[in-house]
Amino acid sequence: MAxxxxxGDGRLVPDDFDDDHAAFLTVQRVAxxxxxxxxxATVAVKDNxxxxxxxxxxxxxxxADYVPPYDATVVERLKTAGATVxxxxxxxxxxxxxxxxxxxxxxxxxxxxxxxxxxGSSGGSAAAVxxxxxxxxxxxxxxGSIRCPAAFCGVVGIKPTYGLVSRYxxxxxxxxxxxxxxIARDVAGAAALLDAIAGPDEHxxxxxxxxxxxxxxxxxxxxxxxxxxxxxxxxxxxxxGVVTDLVxxxxxxxxxxxxxxxxxxxxxxxxxxxxxxxxVETAVQAYxxxxxSEASSNLARFDGVRYGQSGGYDGDWNESFATAxxxxxxxxxxxxVLLGTYALSAGYHDKYYRQAQDARAWLKQDFDEAFETADxxxxxxxxxxxxxLGESLDDPLRMYLADANTVPxxxxxxxAISVPAGETDRGPAAxxxxxxxxxxxxxxxxxxxxx
Amino acid sequence: xxxxxAQARDLATVIGLEVHVQLETDTKIFCGCSTEPADEPNSRTxxxxxxxxxxxxxxxxxxxxxxxxxxxxxxxxxxxxTRFHRKNYYYPDLPKDFQIxxxxxxxxxxxxxxxxxxxxxxxxxxxxxxxxxxxxSLQHVGGDIDTADYxxxxxxxxxxxxxxxxTEPDFRSPGEVRAFLAKLEEVLEYLGVFDAxxxxxxxxxxxxxxxxxxxxxxxxxxDGSTLESANRTEVKNISSHKGAEQxxxxxxxxxxxxxxxxxxxxxxTRHWDESKGVTLxxxxxxxxxxxxxxxxxxxxxxxxxxxxKRIAIPELPAARRERFREAYGLSRExxxxxxxxxxxxxxxxxxxxxxxPGLAATWxxxxxxxxxxxxxxxxxxxxxRLDEVTRLVELVATDEITAKNAHxxxxxxxxxxxxxxxxxxxxxxxxxxxxxxxxxxxxxxxxANPDAVADFxxxxxxxxxxxxxxxxxxxxxxxxxxxxxxxxxxxLAGD
Numbered sequence: 001m002a003x004x005x006x007x008g009d010g011r012l013v014p015d016d017f018d019d020d021h022a023a024f025l026t027v028q029r030v031a032x033x034x035x036x037x038x039x040x041a042t043v044a045v046k047d048n049x050x051x052x053x054x055x056x057x058x059x060x061x062x063x064a065d066y067v068p069p070y071d072a073t074v075v076e077r078l079k080t081a082g083a084t085v086x087x088x089x090x091x092x093x094x095x096x097x098x099x100x101x102x103x104x105x106x107x108x109x110x111x112x113x114x115x116x117x118x119x120g121s122s123g124g125s126a127a128a129v130x131x132x133x134x135x136x137x138x139x140x141x142x143x144g145s146i147r148c149p150a151a152f153c154g155v156v157g158i159k160p161t162y163g164l165v166s167r168y169x170x171x172x173x174x175x176x177x178x179x180x181x182x183i184a185r186d187v188a189g190a191a192a193l194l195d196a197i198a199g200p201d202e203h204x205x206x207x208x209x210x211x212x213x214x215x216x217x218x219x220x221x222x223x224x225x226x227x228x229x230x231x232x233x234x235x236x237x238x239x240x241g242v243v244t245d246l247v248x249x250x251x252x253x254x255x256x257x258x259x260x261x262x263x264x265x266x267x268x269x270x271x272x273x274x275x276x277x278x279x280v281e282t283a284v285q286a287y288x289x290x291x292x293s294e295a296s297s298n299l300a301r302f303d304g305v306r307y308g309q310s311g312g313y314d315g316d317w318n319e320s321f322a323t324a325x326x327x328x329x330x331x332x333x334x335x336x337v338l339l340g341t342y343a344l345s346a347g348y349h350d351k352y353y354r355q356a357q358d359a360r361a362w363l364k365q366d367f368d369e370a371f372e373t374a375d376x377x378x379x380x381x382x383x384x385x386x387x388x389l390g391e392s393l394d395d396p397l398r399m400y401l402a403d404a405n406t407v408p409x410x411x412x413x414x415x416a417i418s419v420p421a422g423e424t425d426r427g428p429a430a431x432x433x434x435x436x437x438x439x440x441x442x443x444x445x446x447x448x449x450x451x
Numbered sequence: 452x453x454x455x456x457a458q459a460r461d462l463a464t465v466i467g468l469e470v471h472v473q474l475e476t477d478t479k480i481f482c483g484c485s486t487e488p489a490d491e492p493n494s495r496t497x498x499x500x501x502x503x504x505x506x507x508x509x510x511x512x513x514x515x516x517x518x519x520x521x522x523x524x525x526x527x528x529x530x531x532x533t534r535f536h537r538k539n540y541y542y543p544d545l546p547k548d549f550q551i552x553x554x555x556x557x558x559x560x561x562x563x564x565x566x567x568x569x570x571x572x573x574x575x576x577x578x579x580x581x582x583x584x585x586x587x588s589l590q591h592v593g594g595d596i597d598t599a600d601y602x603x604x605x606x607x608x609x610x611x612x613x614x615x616x617x618t619e620p621d622f623r624s625p626g627e628v629r630a631f632l633a634k635l636e637e638v639l640e641y642l643g644v645f646d647a648x649x650x651x652x653x654x655x656x657x658x659x660x661x662x663x664x665x666x667x668x669x670x671x672x673x674d675g676s677t678l679e680s681a682n683r684t685e686v687k688n689i690s691s692h693k694g695a696e697q698x699x700x701x702x703x704x705x706x707x708x709x710x711x712x713x714x715x716x717x718x719x720t721r722h723w724d725e726s727k728g729v730t731l732x733x734x735x736x737x738x739x740x741x742x743x744x745x746x747x748x749x750x751x752x753x754x755x756x757x758x759x760k761r762i763a764i765p766e767l768p769a770a771r772r773e774r775f776r777e778a779y780g781l782s783r784e785x786x787x788x789x790x791x792x793x794x795x796x797x798x799x800x801x802x803x804x805x806x807x808p809g810l811a812a813t814w815x816x817x818x819x820x821x822x823x824x825x826x827x828x829x830x831x832x833x834x835x836r837l838d839e840v841t842r843l844v845e846l847v848a849t850d851e852i853t854a855k856n857a858h859x860x861x862x863x864x865x866x867x868x869x870x871x872x873x874x875x876x877x878x879x880x881x882x883x884x885x886x887x888x889x890x891x892x893x894x895x896x897x898x899a900n901p902d903a904v905a906d907f908x909x910x911x912x913x914x915x916x917x918x919x920x921x922x923x924x925x926x927x928x929x930x931x932x933x934x935x936x937x938x939x940x941x942x943l944a945g946d
Contacts, residue, residue, distance in 0.1 A: 048505075050503075050504065050505045056504070056505075058504070063504070066504070068498075068503065068504070068505070069498070070498050070506075072505060167507060168507050169505040170505050171504040171505045172504075172505070175749055176746075202509065203507060203509060204507050204509075205507070205508070205509045205749060205750055205751055206748070206751060293745060294745075294748070296539075297537050297539050297549050297743070297745070300539060300547065300549055301504070301546065301547045303548055305543050305604070307504075317541070317542070317543055318541060321541055341743065344539070344743035344745055345741055345743060346741045346743075349743075353745060
């Protein structure tokens, strides 16, 4: 079946490539090494991860023609591991969204719940995996952008600990929060993909653990670990702390599926108790202040000099930059850049940015305390089932609040996994398990107990 | 205030500096690209220094080491941990439209630099010195920034490590600024972290204001409120010591004239136009700049607590000056001259070791530096020919030529004609005349001047001098006057 791309929408998807849900922006195959742990596997790559000689648009008109001259470290590692890159997937523009609808190239449909959004911002990656177009996909997660689409599409997604996976080549949205991570149909698959991409990188100083005194680790945590081996490892005696603050207020159908998943964990030998993280109350506000502030700086370079449509030479440089940015960015990006610029401005910096940093520190402390009594923490990944296409696009606040359960993990630099927890009447629900820093092995073991 | 009373006011000048120096490292501060200048634009670039989407900075610790050396030399505090911030502003030469710099934990704080100006010792407090990345450079084609047809961007320079050194407003005259900059360069060169010959390696922004002379205490201190209330101008685009002195002298009299006319000095940024020798108000629509500083999360903080201890720096000029005075028995003036640059000092020590320190001091401090200075040259201009100067000193030390010839004919010839000393000595026949030849000349002089011989025997002192002159003339000045004198006395005694 031919792709349902309206002509001229800018997608580079051949007619003979099945893309019923419009998951891809660019289809261009790159074969990996002849052998390796991922030999023969196909992988889709989110379009904010740089691929040499393949355009990398970030879902933005600003970068519609941008072709990077270099591969992101994770793409190099995929190739080394023997995987074949199939193409680049749709996403919310620069990762700013929860539905993949802010893409300049149009929306992606949810293969598991047609007519609904696939979640975002890595919606194309999750949809490609859910539709069986690829074995695996890479997403990136700044405030839930891997876990949300994994949850909405009924697949598995892992947001790694900050510093586990190199960000070199990931076009930054909010660089203190985001990580690249795997999406797959099962936990073992996601773990295998994580094995291929995790580990220190000389091009990303935040993966260098010899410089991090806050971590009591010898070398890089990924060096001596096989995440795939942890799948199916059993969870007898595992202590699961349910974050009550993240369950209250969730959709009833979602909570029902969540409780059922907890029962499955108990049946597999885990103990479940309740914990409270009072600091999550301010997490969404803190997240948006920090993410938007960083975005206002990270996206500054898209000024028409080298990217996007040049503003022309009437007027001074500032006017030229403004013209290019007005034309090249979508509404949601402009909203976040403007709010972020405001939050960092003199006179407001203390009120917003500094206070958000304080909230972030408080949250980290809360998580540390919670892990004194729990091996992993649990919550519904998303408090709601997938929205209908078009439903939330005009209501940014509603979209932001849907991130309530995922953003605390990014603010605390922690790892989390989203595993399917069955269907509601409006599409899939999912369970999120949160681990301590570099506790990915534990998450894989616990997540696989639900399969 | 009437013009009359304004004129009566005594004004004092207050100047503070922000000095940008390029640090000499093999590679750029956040990537592996070479810092060597290149003819081909954008040939020394990579995804990082081009600011390509997704590229990340990784700190070059060599730049931090160079900064710690500077910190030790200016006696600054080095923090336990140093970290980087983003300074956000839009400019076409800035690849990311933000600059990675330091804000709340600069690598150096609270230092000082001593220097002397017109024989007087001064010290200026250095508030902070921090690391940052240099932007690229713009080339305006077909005109200047306002009239160009188009502008090209070259990112070869982008990412060169820069150190911004911020002084307290401790300067009281443009002359002090010039002396400070010379001293700062000297120290940086001693440390081996700076190359003054590189284009754009030194860039200075200076703040200047005029205050009532009464507000300046005897020790030079000025209270904060006086400084606050004085309108100051920031002068940009200064790239040399001399330029700094000229720009600030211009700005000083411009402000003084304005105040004495009873006019206001606008608080503004002004551009130093070196070719016209004036500062010009920069047309700027921007209000107070807001750089929206915040932490650069891509660069983890770096622990440098023990770096001051770990990193050694070479002997600095002041210490070396003292050692020279002590070890070689030099005067203060000679020691000052001989430690003016590391190269001069190194060269002096080399010559002093091979020959006599006194002779070395005379030849390096007086003869060589004097002749270079006369020609507006520096030791760096004869860098490759110092072995020729050593050979010249050797010719004097071994008595092969006279000091006078060595200086007036050989050294000058070397500097003006580019020849080596032996070539000049041979061509000019300056080799000290052999004893036989002198003896012959003495005999000839006595035979040819019987009147003078008679006068000598009659006790006239002038007669001997006359005869010495005759011998010197016939030997072309290459005979040693002392020897001639002696030989004449002997010959006349036996006459």
